[in-house]
Each structure stands twice: as structure tokens, then as C-alpha cells.
Amino acid sequence: xxxNKDIQDKVMTLKLTGRLDTTTSPDLEQELNASLDGIGELxxxxxxxxxxxxxxxxxxxxxxxxxxxxxxxxxSGVNDTIADIFEIxxxxxxxxxx
Amino acid sequence: MNVVRGExxxxxxxxxxxxxxxxxxAAEADAEIKSITEGAEKLPVxxxxxxxxxxxxxxxxxxxxxxxxxxKIHIINVNPEIYEIFDxxxxxxxxxxxxxYRTVSIEGCEVIGRGANGTIYRIDHDNVVKVYNNAxxxxxxxxxxxxxxxxxxxxxxxAISYDVVRVGDSYGSVFELLDAKSFSKIIATxxxxxxxxxxxxxxxxxxxxxxxxxxxxxxxxxxxxxxxVHFMKDYLPAEAWQKLWDMVDEIPHxxxxxxxxxxxxxxxxxxxxxxxxxxxxxxxxxPVFELASMFNAFIGYSEYDHNTVKxxxxxxxxxxxxxxxxxxxxxxxxxxxxxxxxxxxxxxxIGYTRMIRRSIRRKGLETEDGRAEIDLWTGELLELLDRTxxxxxxxSEILVDAEVGNLQKIIGFVESKLDExxxxxxxxxxxCVAVEEIFTNxxxxxxxxxxxxxLIRVEAADGGKAVKITFTDRGHPYDPLTVKDPDVxxxxxxxxxxxxxxxxxxxxxxxxxxxxxxxxxxxxxTKEL
Numbered sequence: 001x002x003x004n005k006d007i008q009d010k011v012m013t014l015k016l017t018g019r020l021d022t023t024t025s026p027d028l029e030q031e032l033n034a035s036l037d038g039i040g041e042l043x044x045x046x047x048x049x050x051x052x053x054x055x056x057x058x059x060x061x062x063x064x065x066x067x068x069x070x071x072x073x074x075x076s077g078v079n080d081t082i083a084d085i086f087e088i089x090x091x092x093x094x095x096x097x098x
Numbered sequence: 099m100n101v102v103r104g105e106x107x108x109x110x111x112x113x114x115x116x117x118x119x120x121x122x123x124a125a126e127a128d129a130e131i132k133s134i135t136e137g138a139e140k141l142p143v144x145x146x147x148x149x150x151x152x153x154x155x156x157x158x159x160x161x162x163x164x165x166x167x168x169x170k171i172h173i174i175n176v177n178p179e180i181y182e183i184f185d186x187x188x189x190x191x192x193x194x195x196x197x198x199y200r201t202v203s204i205e206g207c208e209v210i211g212r213g214a215n216g217t218i219y220r221i222d223h224d225n226v227v228k229v230y231n232n233a234x235x236x237x238x239x240x241x242x243x244x245x246x247x248x249x250x251x252x253x254x255x256x257a258i259s260y261d262v263v264r265v266g267d268s269y270g271s272v273f274e275l276l277d278a279k280s281f282s283k284i285i286a287t288x289x290x291x292x293x294x295x296x297x298x299x300x301x302x303x304x305x306x307x308x309x310x311x312x313x314x315x316x317x318x319x320x321x322x323x324x325x326x327v328h329f330m331k332d333y334l335p336a337e338a339w340q341k342l343w344d345m346v347d348e349i350p351h352x353x354x355x356x357x358x359x360x361x362x363x364x365x366x367x368x369x370x371x372x373x374x375x376x377x378x379x380x381x382x383x384x385p386v387f388e389l390a391s392m393f394n395a396f397i398g399y400s401e402y403d404h405n406t407v408k409x410x411x412x413x414x415x416x417x418x419x420x421x422x423x424x425x426x427x428x429x430x431x432x433x434x435x436x437x438x439x440x441x442x443x444x445x446x447x448i449g450y451t452r453m454i455r456r457s458i459r460r461k462g463l464e465t466e467d468g469r470a471e472i473d474l475w476t477g478e479l480l481e482l483l484d485r486t487x488x489x490x491x492x493x494s495e496i497l498v499d500a501e502v503g504n505l506q507k508i509i510g511f512v513e514s515k516l517d518e519x520x521x522x523x524x525x526x527x528x529x530c531v532a533v534e535e536i537f538t539n540x541x542x543x544x545x546x547x548x549x550x551x552x553l554i555r556v557e558a559a560d561g562g563k564a565v566k567i568t569f570t571d572r573g574h575p576y577d578p579l580t581v582k583d584p585d586v587x588x589x590x591x592x593x594x595x596x597x598x599x600x601x602x603x604x605x606x607x608x609x610x611x612x613x614x615x616x617x618x619x620x621x622x623x624t625k626e627l
Contacts, residue, residue, distance in 0.1 A: 090586025
């Protein structure tokens with residue numbers, strides 16, 4: 001998985017390419033821990049993300065909890081496979097999916 | 099005594115270094131070398147350092163000055179301490195420097211292994227030496243060292259030699275191998291452990307065949323096999339030969355590892371660990387080539403004279419046959435006699451081709467027994483060629499160490515299998531997520547604090563309308579279906595982290611079943627295509 005980061009003022013956009021799975025989730029977790037300080041708006045671009053496993057969901061959940069206290073988080077470009085997973089796990093109710 | 103002696107002819111200068119060369123005598127050595135090399139600039143220089151005890155930087159500068167007039171320098175018989183000086187100062191990159199080899203005697207030593215290229219002796223309690231058949235084996239030794247290192251990095255437990263020695267007129271490589279016992283010896287002396295040997299032997303085989311090798315790092319077995327077929331052109335009817343050639347040629351390229359000489363003398367039990375040895379035949383290719391050499395080792399070479407296997411492996415032909423049949427069934431993961439025989443046929447075709455060529459090259463046609471053996475094998479080969487149309491078979495299983503780091507290997511294997519079934523991208527993704535969740539669970543929880551393996555089998559179900567994936571581990575009994583589903587209606591704040599993976603599997607797959615049998619956790623999922 002490749003993470004492209006773009007920060008404009010307090011808005012951070014992370015574009016993920018590839019798979020967010022057990023092996024790659026720690027990379028995203030690390031990236032978030034390193035750069036979320038002072039961020040008021042976190043946007044994920046999933047248009048190039050193929051799939052997400054429970055390890056990825058955990059990282060998203062932690063990010064959502066943190067952004068609930070310091071601003072807002074949203075996800076765009078979600079494909080069918082990932083949308084299904086969000087639906088099944090109830091994440092579609094927790095996350096803001098554009 | 100002079101520190102330098104020398105002689106020269108029209109083609110080469112020979113120098114002998116003796117004692118210590120340091121600042122007290124470097125100028126003397128330099129003058130001596132000049133007097134020998136004068137007028138013969140550009141001739142190659144061979145330096146024998148057998149009697150050299152020490153060389154300081156002043157001595158090294160003498161060699162550097164020599165290199166200015168005579169660029170080609172080859173130093174031989176360098177003792178380990180001096181070799182280290184040459185290595186540290188970068189001299190080993192500037193000129194060819196060969197170490198002195200210590201001499202090891204194998205008189206009265208136990209033979210613990212025998213392979214295509216050499217014999218392995220135990221020289222003391224901790225160490226073994228592999229003596230190469232070929233007297234000029236330094237290149238082979240280097241090759242085996244490199245491939246053993248490659249295999250170890252790729253996750254195959256093996257021994258790497260730490261020293262090269264002289265053994266009589268030949269060379270040997272020395273390995274540390276404590277209390278090792280070969281599988282041949284275990285089978286011969288502890289027949290009650292045969293089934294255990296089958297299991298461990300097949301586990302290792304699957305591990306080898308599940309290992310992807312970076313392109314170009316190992317030779318391609320198919321090329322070697324086509325060479326054998328080429329040789330057979332004069333010894334088979336034209337039509338049969340053409341069919342043989344086409345079938346070998348049509349075996350698809352495969353970058354997975356093959357051992358190349360996988361019989362029970364090359365598998366050692368060291369304490370409780372199983373270790374693969376004799377790595378010089380390592381290659382890449384389709385597993386049918388491996389099965390061929392295994393068939394030869396246990397059955398083929400002994401078909402004419404049943405005593406062959408007894409002499410080589412230490413157990414009799416009946417035991418060898420029993421072992422081979424059990425191994426084949428376990429490796430293929432089926433008890434279906436017909437399916438097993440069909441794949442055995444494919445392996446035998448390559449096996450006979452190899453044996454006939456080998457025997458003819460060793461003048462087998464010149465003795466009565468040799469001719470009878472070649473006739474027997476050729477008869478079998480022709481019959482098999484008549485009833486076989488392809489040498490390919492698709493492996494439906496992969497065995498890996500149960501570690502999260504092997505996830506990519508598993509997903510890659512499952513995806514390649516799903517490609518065979520014309521699975522849609524969306525279904526494939528869902529299956530991959532499910533496979534990841536289950537494998538990750540096994541890797542994290544099946545073997546707490548210890549190591550273990552996981553076997554993943556992918557096969558068609560429901561007449562090809564569905565795919566069935568089975569996960570087997572030998573860890574603690576654990577039924578994941580008893581885990582309570584998470585409450586997916588809770589808010590982010592109230593959500594617990596965990597329990598989601600298996601829940602996703604249950605929701606996205608059509609069925610999930612668990613069974614604990616023969617000490618194994620067996621979890622099966624199916625998904626309609």
C-alpha cells in the first residue's frame with residue numbers, strides 16, 4: 001500500500017493505493033500518529049484502494065474516535081467491495097462516507 | 099633465510115614468501131622482487147604464501163608496487179590470519195587471493211548422507227563434512243554455499259557450511275550439525291515412526307514448493323529436463339519422443355523452489371528441528387520435476403533390483419514403496435486412488451527419462467543387467483506416454499509457517515487459484531479478505547509462544563459453482579464459531595476493537611464450518627462464484 005499525504009493548513013488528505021490489510025495497516029496507524037496533531041479535518045481518498053480487512057477497520061475506528069474530539073473525518077471514492085464491508089460491519093453508520 | 103625467493107619462465111613468475119615481512123625487511127623484499135621481475139613486466143605473478151607468517155603495511159606496499167609493473171597477481175595458500183589482513187585492506191578485491199585449506203581426514207568416519215555430487219561424513223560430535231565427487235569442486239562448493247544462504251533467507255531451514263577443507267585429493271565443506279539423524283536412519287531403525295516421518299517430510303516439501311524465488315536466482319529445472327529429453331531422441335520411437343518433448347515443453351514456467359534431490363537422506367532431524375541438507379541441486383520449476391526425482395529415489399532405481407534402495411537408504415523396497423505412496427497421498431491431499439495414480443504417471447514419465455539417460459551415459463547398454471534395466475524402464479515409459487496427455491497438474495494446497503509475514507504468500511496463492519475458476523474481481527476480493535482474517539487469526543493465536551504451520555487448500559465445490567477453502571493447523575483446539583458477534587449498531591465511542599474479522603467472514607461467505615480432528619483445527623469456508 002502507498003500513502004500519499006497532502007496537508008493544507010489544518011486539512012489533511014490521505015490517498016491510499018493498494019490494500020489496507022494486516023501487513024499494511026501499521027503503516028497507516030504510524031502515519032496518523034505522526035501527523036494528526038493540530039489537524040481539524042481528515043479526508044481519506046479511497047479511489048485507489050482495493051480492499052480493507054478488519055485490521056484496517058481498527059485503524060479507521062481509532063482515527064474516527066480521535067477526530068470526533070478534534071474535528072471531522074470523511075472518506076471518499078469507496079469501491080463496492082469496501083462499501084459492502086462498511087455496511088456489514090456497521091461502519092457505514094459510524095463513518096462519514098461521501 | 100630470504101623472505102622472498104623466486105623463479106620465472108616465459109609465461110609466469112613464481113614467488114615464494116617466507117616468515118615475516120615488515121618495515122625491517124620490506125626494502126630487502128622489494129629489491130629481491132625487482133631483481134626477479136626485471137625485464138618481465140606484465141607477466142602474471144603467482145605468489146605462494148604457505149610459509150608467510152605475517153605481513154605489515156610496509157609489506158603490503160611491496161605488493162602494491164609489484165602490481166604497478168605486473169598487474170595480474172594470484173596469491174595462494176594464504177593462512178586465515180593473513181587472509182583477514184588482505185580482506186580488511188581491500189587486497190582481496192585487487193588481486194586473486196586463495197586461502198590455505200586445512201586438511202581433514204575421513205578415515206573411519208560414519209557416512210550420514212549421500213547425494214548426487216558428494217558424500218557427507220560425520221567428522222566429530224558437532225561437525226560433518228561434505229566431500230565432493232569432483233576433485234576440482236571449489237566452484238561447486240561456492241555455488242552450494244550461495245544457494246543454501248538463499249534458501250535460508252527465503253525461510254527454508256538448512257545448514258550453511260562455515261569452512262572449506264582439503265580431504266585427500268578433493269575438497270569438502272564443513273557444517274555444524276549436532277546430533278543429527280537422517281530420516282532414512284529413523285525409518286530404518288524406528289519403523290513405528292514412519293507416519294511421523296511422512297508428515298514432516300511432506301510439510302518440508304510443501305514449504306519448499308510454496309517458496310517463491312526471485313527471478314534468475316536459481317536455475318530452471320525445465321531447461322535441464324528438456325536436455326534429458328533431447329538426449330533420448332536416438333533411443334525412443336520418433337512419435338513417442340515428439341510427444342515426450344512436447345509435454346515437457348508445455349509445462350508452464352514456475353518460479354517456486356525445488357530441492358532437486360529430495361530423498362530421506364537429505365532430511366535431518368537435529369534435536370527437534372527438521373533440517374534440509376545437500377542444497378546444490380536447488381532449482382525452480384513445477385513440482386512434477388521434484389516428484390519425478392522422488393519416485394526415482396524410492397522406486398525407480400530399485401525397480402529392476404530391489405536391493406538398490408536398501409543399499410542407498412538403509413530400508414527395504416517394501417518400506418520405500420509404502421513411504422512413497424503415503425507421501426504422495428499426503429502431498430496431493432487426496433485419497434482418491436485414481437487422482438494419485440494420474441499424477442504419479444506424470445512424475446514417472448520424467449523419472450524414467452532421467453534414469454534411462456543416466457544409465458546409457460554410464461555405459462548401461464554394455465552390460466546384460468544394464469540392458470535389462472533400460473529395457474524395463476523404456477517399456478514403462480512408452481506405456482505411460484501412450485496414456486498420458488499432459489505433465490501439468492495444479493497444486494491446490496500451500497503450507498506456510500503460521501506467521502503474519504506469510505500473508506502475501508497465502509493471498510497470492512489463493513488469487514492464482516481463483517483466476518483458474520474465473521472468479522469475478524468483487525468475489526475474489528471478498529474471499530481474500532476472508533482468507534486474511536482466518537489466516538491472521540491462526541498466525542496470532544493457534545501456536546501461542548511456539549512455532550507451527552498452516553495449510554491452506556483451495557478447491558472447486560458444488561460442481562464448479564462454488565469454491566471451498568480449508569484452513570488446517572495443529573495448534574490448540576479452538577472453535578472460532580463460538581465467539582460472540584460484535585454489536586455493529588454501537589457508536590464509534592462504544593465500539594470495542596476486535597471480533598470484527600471473523601464476523602466479516604461469516605457475513606460475506608456462504609458457509610463456514612469448524613471441526614477438530616486428529617489433533618488438527620480444520621476450518622472450511624465456501625463461497626458461490
